[in-house]
Amino acid sequence: MEEIIKLTAENIDTEHICCAIADQKCQGGYQAKKKWIKDQLTEGFTFKKLDVRGKVFIEYIPAENAWCPVDAPGYMLINCFWVSGQFKGKGYGKRLYEECLKDSDGKNGIIVVVSAKKQSFMSDKKFFIKQGFVVCDTAEPYFELLYKPLRDDAPLPKFKDCAKKAECDNKEGLTVYYTNGCPFTEYYVAGLETVAEQKGYKLKTVKIASKExxxxxxxxxxxxxxFKDGSFVTQHILNETYFDKFIKN
Known part of the structure; x- marks a missing residue:
């Protein structure tokens, strides 16, 4: 049985982090994601992966330290969870989830952000429902907060009010917000600037650089x-192929 590896300050430089392993154009973002993980380790961030050359991993962190607008004291938040391609349907996802469950012992419960219907770049709601999670809050346009309480007196988690309406401060043109929590964002945000200019859109880029x-x-x-003219459009990473699909005049 394949081993599950936990990233630490001692092994992160030599272990791969699953996403963008061989994608040369995203190597800058790949290294930025490694640095981002290093910075989060002291905050209780956990990255565990199957010892294979592929995307089979889970990330989780105490909700108080998560890069996510939630009010969930005493909960563990699953940040990213991915089992891809040939590794699906073999029980690896359940094994990784059980690692999170084990590490959440003593906490109020576990939470994860999903979508009402399947959306790209988001965890699959169906998996968590099978594990006993239920919806405890929603936010526009399709976000759901799932939770699994691990204590009878666990408080109900919720999204912060700032994340409920899906509207940003910039009401003119396109605005993209991103972090180094994903190794693909640096490359595709740079590419989006070129595509937006070609399509005649004004684009503002904002890098989220802190937990706060x-x-x-x-x-x-x-x-x-x-966001377009202040309203949320998508969390799907855009390139020239997807731009016209999501950004409509």
Missing amino acids: QAQNHFVPVTNYSI
């Missing part, structure tokens, strides 16, 4: 979010 910024973001997803 992220915890006061305008939508529950902070790794990457696009």
Whole structure:
């Protein structure tokens, strides 16, 4: 049985972090994500992966330290959870989730941000429902907060008010917010600037660089979010192919 590896300050430089392993154009973002993880380790951030050459991993962190606008004291927040391609359907996701469950012993429970219907770059709601999670809060336009209480007296988690309406401060043109929590964002945000200019759109880019910024973001997803004239459009990473699909005149 394949081993589950936990990233630490001692092994992160030599272990891969699953996403963008061989994507040369995203190597700058790959290294930025490694640094981002290093910075989060002291905050209780956990990254565990299957010892394979692929995307089979889970990230979680105490909700108080998560880069997510939630009010969930004493909860563990699943930040990213991915089992891809040939590794699906083999029980690896359940094994990784059980690692999170084990590490959440003594906490009020576990939370995860999903969408009402399947959305790209978001965890699959169906998996968590099977594990006993239920919806405890919602935010526009389709975000849901799932929770699994681990104590009878666990308080109900919720999204912060700032993330409920899916509206940002900049009401003119396009605004993209991103973090280094995803290794693909640096490359594709740079590319988006070129595409937006070609399409005749004014684009403002905002890099979320701190926990405090992220915890006061305008939508529950902070790794990457696009707004048009102040209204949220998508968390799907855009390139020239997807631009016209999501950004409509």
